[in-house]
Amino acid sequence: MIDDEGPCPGYHDALAELALGTLAGHERSDALEHVGHCSTCARELAELASIADDLLELAPVASPPVGFELRVVERARASGSATPARHPLRRRRHRRIGRRPASRLVAVAALVAAVVGAGAGVLASRAAPRPVPSTVAPPATLSALLVHRGRVVGDVHVSTGRTPWLFMTVDDHAAGARSWLVGCEVALSDGSTRRLGTFRLDAGRGSWGVALTAPAAAVRGALLVSENGTVLASARL
Amino acid sequence: MARPRSAGNDEAPDEALLAGMAVGDERAGVVFVRRYQRRVYGLALGIVGDAGMAEDVAQEAFVRAWAHASIFDPRRGGAGTWLLTITRNLAIDALRVRRPDPTDPADPALTSMASGDCPPEDAALAGEMRARLAGALAEIPEAQRRAVALAAFYGRSAQEIAALERIPLGTAKSRIRMGLAKLRDAIHVEEAS
Numbered sequence: 001m002i003d004d005e006g007p008c009p010g011y012h013d014a015l016a017e018l019a020l021g022t023l024a025g026h027e028r029s030d031a032l033e034h035v036g037h038c039s040t041c042a043r044e045l046a047e048l049a050s051i052a053d054d055l056l057e058l059a060p061v062a063s064p065p066v067g068f069e070l071r072v073v074e075r076a077r078a079s080g081s082a083t084p085a086r087h088p089l090r091r092r093r094h095r096r097i098g099r100r101p102a103s104r105l106v107a108v109a110a111l112v113a114a115v116v117g118a119g120a121g122v123l124a125s126r127a128a129p130r131p132v133p134s135t136v137a138p139p140a141t142l143s144a145l146l147v148h149r150g151r152v153v154g155d156v157h158v159s160t161g162r163t164p165w166l167f168m169t170v171d172d173h174a175a176g177a178r179s180w181l182v183g184c185e186v187a188l189s190d191g192s193t194r195r196l197g198t199f200r201l202d203a204g205r206g207s208w209g210v211a212l213t214a215p216a217a218a219v220r221g222a223l224l225v226s227e228n229g230t231v232l233a234s235a236r237l
Numbered sequence: 238m239a240r241p242r243s244a245g246n247d248e249a250p251d252e253a254l255l256a257g258m259a260v261g262d263e264r265a266g267v268v269f270v271r272r273y274q275r276r277v278y279g280l281a282l283g284i285v286g287d288a289g290m291a292e293d294v295a296q297e298a299f300v301r302a303w304a305h306a307s308i309f310d311p312r313r314g315g316a317g318t319w320l321l322t323i324t325r326n327l328a329i330d331a332l333r334v335r336r337p338d339p340t341d342p343a344d345p346a347l348t349s350m351a352s353g354d355c356p357p358e359d360a361a362l363a364g365e366m367r368a369r370l371a372g373a374l375a376e377i378p379e380a381q382r383r384a385v386a387l388a389a390f391y392g393r394s395a396q397e398i399a400a401l402e403r404i405p406l407g408t409a410k411s412r413i414r415m416g417l418a419k420l421r422d423a424i425h426v427e428e429a430s
Contacts, residue, residue: 167253209256
């Protein structure tokens with residue numbers, strides 16, 4: 001089809017519903033198959049999906065009950081995703097707000113809102129905002145700019161916690177449109193360097209993270225290198 | 238051009254925090270939770286309308302994000318969008334289990350979600366994109382705004398929206414399509430200008 005004609009006539013509705021994630025059954029499979037070989041409809045879908053995603057940002061914000069972050073960490077630990085910090089999470093002495101009473105409060109607020117009108121609904125959905133107190137010690141992270149001949153091409157972050165890690169982001173607009181593999185190395189305090197791994201840059205952009213095998217305290221810098229080991233950029237930590 | 242920062246850094250980008258979470262760094266996870274908990278909980282509460290269920294949904298969203306941090310691909314969108322999408326899907330699932338019938342159109346949460354309004358303190362935090370989208374949402378016809386909101390926030394299909402609004406299926410589909418397309422066009426026009 002011709003690009004400037006817009007999406008294919010039979011798929012206008014389906015693309016919008018697909019973008020919103022509400023299309024199901026054969027309509028969904030048919031639409032997905034179509035966008036797989038129609039670049040115009042694929043582009044339309046990507047644009048609509050981006051708007052659909054952004055809509056979620058419009059939801060009202062609200063503070064969760066006190067202790068929320070602690071309970072998330074506990075659940076993450078239970079699932080094996082999180083590793084306890086060296087300095088344990090500090091529990092604050094507070095009385096957790098019971099769920100049922102809180103639910104009833106919201107239900108009452110919603111009922112009031114329904115009677116009074118839509119304006120009150122906004123208030124109901126943002127009920128009881130209050131700051132969430134800090135319950136853990138702050139993380140220790142070092143950050144540095146990744147520099148190539150005086151030009152910033154990215155940044156590097158190293159966490160020095162119990163499970164140290166490094167994260168490198170590259171955004172070099174001068175790199176051209178090609179896609180290629182680059183390496184990430186760390187420079188250690190004893191003067192040696194250690195290759196951590198490789199990742200791909202597409203049009204000069206890419207990011208990559210890895211758990212550090214060397215002690216974070218020994219890391220003095222990070223290097224972005226080509227596959228043959230040529231240093232492309234460096235960061236001093 | 239080093240930019241060393243010492244302990245207490247809450248400014249690491251989302252992708253860096255997710256990289257830390259992927260290797261089990263609890264402190265990176267805590268910073269990530271602090272950064273997004275009000276938005277995640279707010280979205281969950283707006284959809285399910287119950288504080289207890291909203292907290293369960295919000296917690297599960299963070300735990301899922303933590304468990305899948307290693308496969309997060311920043312090229313496909315921001316971490317915030319990814320996290321909110323997880324939240325929205327979990328909230329819809331929770332709501333369907335508890336309340337299989339479509340959301341009442343008089344639901345004040347829907348009105349709030351679809352109003353395009355946000356209080357000044359939220360608008361200041363939200364950034365330009367959110368303000369522009371909220372403005373565009375406020376400009377489209379109410380029927381289209383409701384259809385888009387029911388689909389975007391509550392996961393309602395065109396069939397369900399047709400039943401809910403007592404309109405033909407074709408009308409529901411048209412409202413969804415036209416509403417979303419108008420939002421897209423409004424954002425693109427602003428970007429072009």
